[in-house]
Amino acid sequence: MNLRIFILAVFFSCVSFAQKDNSSIVDSVKFYLKNSNRNMSDIGGRLKNAKRAKKLSEQYDLDSLKLKSYLELSSIYFDNNKNFKLNINYDDVLLLKDNHKALKLAIRLNDSLSLAEVNKNLGYYYFDISVDSAYYYNNKAEKLYRNLKDNFTTALVLLDIALLQKNDKDYTGSEITSITGISLLDQLDESDEVIMYKSYFYNNLGILFKELSQFDESIKYNLKAIDLKKRLKGNNTMLIDNQKNNLANVYKNSKDYDLAIKYYNEIFENKNLMAERPDFYAIVLDNYAHTLFLSQNYEQLPGLFLKALRICDSIGDSYKTIVINQHLAKYYNFKNQKDSAKYYAYRAKDIAYPNYTDNLLESYAVIAEVEDDSIAVKYYDQYITLNDSLIKNERATRNKFVRIQYETNKIEEENIKITRERMWLLITSIVLIISSFLIYIVIHQRNKNKELKFIQKQQEANEEIYNLMLNQNESVEEARALEKKRISQELHDGVLGRLFGTRLSLDSLNMGTTPDAIKTRGQYINELKTIEHDIRKVSHELNTDFVAGSGFVDIINTLVETQTNVYNLKYKIDHDGAINWDEISNKNKIHIYRIVQESLHNIYKHANAKKIKISFKLKNDVICLLIEDDGSGFDVHKAKAGIGLKNINSRIKEINGTLDVISEKQKGTTIKINIPT
Known part of the structure; x- marks a missing residue:
């Protein structure tokens, strides 16, 4: 008993120690996660703590904390890419691997909020890599956030979807998605974040209506976006300047050159723009120069174009030089300086090929414009071929998002069907197990009853034997009592009677000395010996328990x-x-x-x-x-x-x-x- 108590004490001590140790690990992971929070400005420190949390949670297989660690690492990665652009030690491959681990964990833990966040992260990751994958994950995230009644995050995901649709020229789809996102934000209290993301939706609407040449609508949405950005707290000059540039471009395309120049000049009022944002300054400078060219104001040309080109070359941004080169080619062609026009036209084409299809298409058009005869025809044919290809892609794209959504819905329906089938299988299995258990209990109880009946019969048989033995003992006892009674009667009637008679005879002869008296006394003595023998015999018989056992x-x-x-x-x-x-x-x-x-x-x-x-x-x-x-x-x-x-x-x-x-x-x-x- 003492040994058992000792073993139990040791066992519970070990369990208690393990629980305390496990609790300590959990506390450590939570501490690291707290110190990797996105509110902290030191992104390097955040990453270091998040990696520690990940390592510990994986080492001790703490599923919920592993999931939080993966999500925290993703947020650090995306915050870095959006804001800091630092060379942190957390690459794309590891990010993707951890997000897929998080996806599996969220499904296993049935954590809808984490599942939604992982899908949103994967959608953002694939945004510039694979449109189909980005749309697939964003679509799943949007549905999950809707089910969670999280209107703000649903709107954020819808913004990514709207941008994907716009980039693939699904303008109608992008417009519907943007309006849906705005309507969700309208239901929320106006915070800085709500205002900012609403301005992003208006900006997207302004861009896509410009592409559709619906300039009045585009101007309306750009003005709304500027108004919202002006209401944001803090210094929002960068956001406002970006929006003014977009609005000026719309006025330029609608041939309202004076208003376009007005907004470009408002941007140039920031004397620090060149130093703070040289790439943006080059874009605005090129747009301004192009507006001057279109308005037939050539005084500052081609100097402004060349200045913008030099800025882009100095910062190594070749992509932004494509449009500048195209504008220079058109300017020099207008000035009938064919060599310069061809130089910049071909330079734009070389930079655009093969990655920037829309810019390449425009470059073919510019070359066809500045070249002569057969070469112009050749590039015009290439322009037509590429344009037809883009139109086909646009038509395919218009249905692509619907198809992806349909396939996603179909997968979800199949998952629901599988879940339902699994539920029925589980219910059926439970019913079968319970039925089998009940049948087992019934059979076991029947066997037990039979066993009890057998034991009962055995007990009855044992009782019968016992009673038989008792009866036999009673018979033995009865025989013993009868035998004792017989011996008692023998002693009383036989031996005692003879002793009494002999005693009386001896009393009468006690004083006699005659030979007859002596002879008679001798006879009586012999008789006493005989009686003594009989008494011994009876005594022996009494001492022998002849029925014992x-x-x-x-x-x-x-x-x-x-x-x-x-x-x-x-x-x-x-x-x-x-x-x-x-x-x-x-x-x-x-x-x-x-x-x-x-x-x-x-x-x-x-x-x-x-x-x-x-x-x-x-x-x-x-x-x-x-x-x-x-x-x-x-x-x-x-x-x-x-x-x-x-x-x-x-x-x-x-x-x-x-x-x-x-x-x-x-x-x-x-x-x-x-x-x-």
């Missing part, structure tokens, strides 16, 4: 005699008189009786014996029961134990005895049973 022995003798008569067997029984059966418990005597009975039955049924021998001996307080037969015997190593032998074994175990079976084929069987008294 004879009750159980008689029961065994009766059983063996009855059974052997029925089975047509010859028998011999040896009883050791040293065994005091009165001191043996009734339980042991009942089991001995049953063992002898079962053995006789087995001998008759299986052995084909003619003779049996049964002996009871007492050795070192152990009753040794030996049952021998001259039957056919069997191989004890190969033969399967029957019910009879199993019953004997069961009874021997009940009385803490031992069993040894010795048998050979055609040589009979000997059963040795040792029973402690």
Whole structure:
């Protein structure tokens, strides 16, 4: 008992220690996650803490904390790309790998919020890599955030979708998505973030309506975007300047050159623009110069174009030089300086090929414009071929987003169907398991009832034997009482009467000295000797309990005699008189009786014996029961134990005895049973 208590104490101590240790690890991971929060400005420190949280949570397999670590790392990566552009040690491959781990964990943990965030992150990751993948993940994220009633984040995802649609020239789809996003933001309280993202939607609408040449609509949305950006807290000059540039471009395309120049000049009022944002300054300068060219104001040309080109070359931004080169080619062609026009036209074409298809198309048009005859025709044909290809792609794109959404919905429906089927399978399995369990219980209970009935019958049989033994004991006691009564009568009527008569005769002869008296006295003395012998005999008979222990022995003798008569067997029984059966418990005597009975039955049924021998001996307080037969015997190593032998074994175990079976084929069987008294 003390050992058991000690083991339990050690076990619970270990469990308690493990829980404390695990709690310490969880606290450490939470600490690192807290110190990697996006509100902190040190992105390097954030990354370091997030990596520590990831390492610990993976090492100790803490699923929920692993998921938080992956999401935190993603937020650090995207914040860095959006704002800082630092060379942090967390590459694209690792980001993608961790996001897919997070995706699996979120599904397994049934964490809808994390699942939505992972899909949003993957959508943002694929934005510039794969339009189809970006739209697929954004579409899933949008549905999840809608189900979570998170209007703000739903709008953020819709903005990415709208930009994807606009970039692939699905202007109608982009317009619908943008309006949907704005309507969601309109339902929220106006915070800086809500105002900022609403301005982004208006900016997108302004751009796509400009592409559709619906300039009035484009101007309206650009003005709304400028108004919203002016309402933002802090210094928002950069955002406002970007929007003014977009608005000025719309006025330029609508040939309202004066208003376009007005907004360009408002941007140039920022004297630090060149130093702070040289790339943007070059773009605005080129747009301004192009507007002057279109308005036939050539005084500052081509100087402004060349200045913008030099700025882009100095910062290594070749992409932005494509349009500047195109504008220079058109200017020099207008000035009839063909060599310069061709130089800049071909330079624009070379930079645009093969990655910037829209710019390449415009470059072909410019070359066709500045070249002569067959070369112009050649590039015009290339322009037509590329334009046809782009139109086909645009037509395909218009249906692509619908197809992706349809396929996504179809996958979701299939997942719902699979989930439903799994649920029904689970319910069916549970019903089958419960039914099987109930059937097992019923069968087990029936078997138990049969077992109980068998035990009850066995108990009744044991009681019958016990009653038989009691009756036998009563008969023995009755015989004993009768015998004592007989001896008492013998003493009283016989010996005592004779003693009394002899005593009276001796009293009369006590004083006589005659020969006759002496002779007579001698006769009486002999008579006294005879009486003494009779008394000794009676005393001996009284001292010998001739029926002691004879009750159980008689029961065994009766059983063996009855059974052997029925089975047509010859028998011999040896009883050791040293065994005091009165001191043996009734339980042991009942089991001995049953063992002898079962053995006789087995001998008759299986052995084909003619003779049996049964002996009871007492050795070192152990009753040794030996049952021998001259039957056919069997191989004890190969033969399967029957019910009879199993019953004997069961009874021997009940009385803490031992069993040894010795048998050979055609040589009979000997059963040795040792029973402690």
